[in-house]
Structures are given as C-alpha cells and as structure tokens.
Amino acid sequence: MTTEHAALINxxxxxxxxxNAFLETPPGGAGNCATSHDEPAPARRPQEAPSVARQRRRWATQVIVTDELARRACADRGLNPPPEVSPAKVLTLAESDVADLGSIVAAALAHSPAVRTLLAALEAEQTVPETAVRDYYDRNQDRFLTADALRRGADPFGETAAPEDLLPYxxxxxxxxxxxxxxxxxxAFFGWLDQARGGVTYSHGHEHPGDPSHPDHEHRH
Incomplete structure (x- = not known):
C-alpha cells in the first residue's frame, strides 16, 4: 500500500x-544535487541500488519539507515569492552553497522560490555593528591587499606590508x-529551520537520511 503523504507538518x-515530482527532475537539476544543467540529460536515470534510491527519496523529502515550511513562513510574514520555475529549468546549485549550506538546504534554495524569499528577508533583517565590520577588516587584512601588494608578495601580518598596501577601510x-x-x-535561517522542523512527522521511507533508526542512514547534509 502506497503512502499518500511523505510527512505531516503540524x-x-x-x-x-x-x-515524486522532485525526484523526477531530469539529472542535472536539483533532483540529483548536481551543480550544472548545461549538458543534455540522458533519457532515463541510471539504475540505482535499492539503498541509494531509498536515501535519495529521504533526501528529496527533506528538500520538499523545507520548501513547504518556507512557503508557510512566507505566508505568515506577508511575503510573496516569485512563481516557481519548472523542474527542467530549476536553478543550478553552486558548489560553494553546497559546501556552506549542505546539500539539502542548497537544493531547497535552488528549487524553492519561497526558500530564497525567506532567506533574503532574514538577511535584510540583520544588523551588523560597525565594530564587527572594523574587527573583520583588522583580522583579515590578507583579503584586502592591493593588486600591487599581491604581486610583490607583501605579508599583511608581517613587516613587508605598508599601510598603502591595503585597500582603505x-x-x-x-x-x-x-x-x-x-x-x-x-x-538565522538555520535557526528558523531547526525550530520549524519540530512540527514535522515523517512517513516510513521518508525519514531524514541521517536518522539512525533506519539501516541505510548516513549523516550527510
């Protein structure tokens, strides 16, 4: 008997x-966590081992749950996400986003206008004190060397760098x-997501990929 719902949200x-629709996204879209969709997709996905297929479904469930939670958060905040793109034209995942956010949130960000809208709103709400900005500049001066100083190999933390070797604050x-x-x-987004997931109950076969209660679990994000 097929389960009609992947999860219960509150x-x-x-x-x-x-x-299922997300899983059917052609390879090269977010459905398989690829980082490019410029090349033609093969007619069908290669045969997967059962354990891989089960984990991919659990991973996909997390992406769709994140999308749904973000839709509800946007509605609560009076935010209006742009229309969804079709699965075949889903945004590409940046490798840096996968590294920084984990594959689930990075895929949700690429797949879901609601996730992108909510994240942008949370970013806009943040206040960065002047002291924090100045402290970052002082502690990371290697990032602010001029082009000439970089060519000369100036050391911003040693005696070889002069004040003029740094871009002005x-x-x-x-x-x-x-x-x-x-x-x-x-x-802030991760804090919101952790709290929002507290109201989610997953159906059998749709648990988190890292849930140790099932034999295929692996703790990846």
Whole structure:
C-alpha cells in the first residue's frame, strides 16, 4: 500500500506526489544535487541500488519539507515569492552553497522560490555593528591587499606590508558588512529551520537520511 503523504507538518499532510515530482527532475537539476544543467540529460536515470534510491527519496523529502515550511513562513510574514520555475529549468546549485549550506538546504534554495524569499528577508533583517565590520577588516587584512601588494608578495601580518598596501577601510566597508549580514542571515535561517522542523512527522521511507533508526542512514547534509 502506497503512502499518500511523505510527512505531516503540524498535522497537515505533505503529499508524496510532491516528492515524486522532485525526484523526477531530469539529472542535472536539483533532483540529483548536481551543480550544472548545461549538458543534455540522458533519457532515463541510471539504475540505482535499492539503498541509494531509498536515501535519495529521504533526501528529496527533506528538500520538499523545507520548501513547504518556507512557503508557510512566507505566508505568515506577508511575503510573496516569485512563481516557481519548472523542474527542467530549476536553478543550478553552486558548489560553494553546497559546501556552506549542505546539500539539502542548497537544493531547497535552488528549487524553492519561497526558500530564497525567506532567506533574503532574514538577511535584510540583520544588523551588523560597525565594530564587527572594523574587527573583520583588522583580522583579515590578507583579503584586502592591493593588486600591487599581491604581486610583490607583501605579508599583511608581517613587516613587508605598508599601510598603502591595503585597500582603505572605507573602500571595502560595505562589502564586508554585506558579507557579514549574509552570514548572519544564513545563521538565522538555520535557526528558523531547526525550530520549524519540530512540527514535522515523517512517513516510513521518508525519514531524514541521517536518522539512525533506519539501516541505510548516513549523516550527510
């Protein structure tokens, strides 16, 4: 007997069909966590071992649950995500996003306009103190060497670098503040997601891929 819902979110069913649709995304889209979709997709996905298929379904369930939770959060906040893209044209995953966010959240970010909208809103809410921006500049001066200083191999933490070898603070302040605000927004997003997942109950076969209660579990994100 086929389970009609992949999960219950605060008691409301999340249809299995949504997970199935995501799983049917052609290879090269977010459905297989690829980082490019520029090449033609093969006609069908290669045969998978049963354990791999089970884990991929659990992974996909997490992506769709994240999408649904973000949709509800956007509605609560009065945010209006843009229309969804078709599965065949799903946004590409950046390798840096997979490394920074984990494959589940990175895929949700690529797949879901609601996730992108919510993350942008959380980033916009962050306030970065001037002291934090200045501290970042002072502690990471290797990132602010001028092109000439880089060519000469100047050491920003030693005696070989002069003040003129560094980009002025005022010239890079906005970029630093933007980067710190982005990092704070992502931290806020993870805090929101951890709390929101507390109301989710998964159906058999749709548990988290890292759930140790099933034999195929592996702790990856």
């Amino acid at each position: 008691g409301e069913p999340l249809p299995t069909d949504r997970v 005022d010239a890079v302040r906005e970029d630093i503040a933007r980067e710190l605000r982005r990092a704070a927004g992502r931290q």
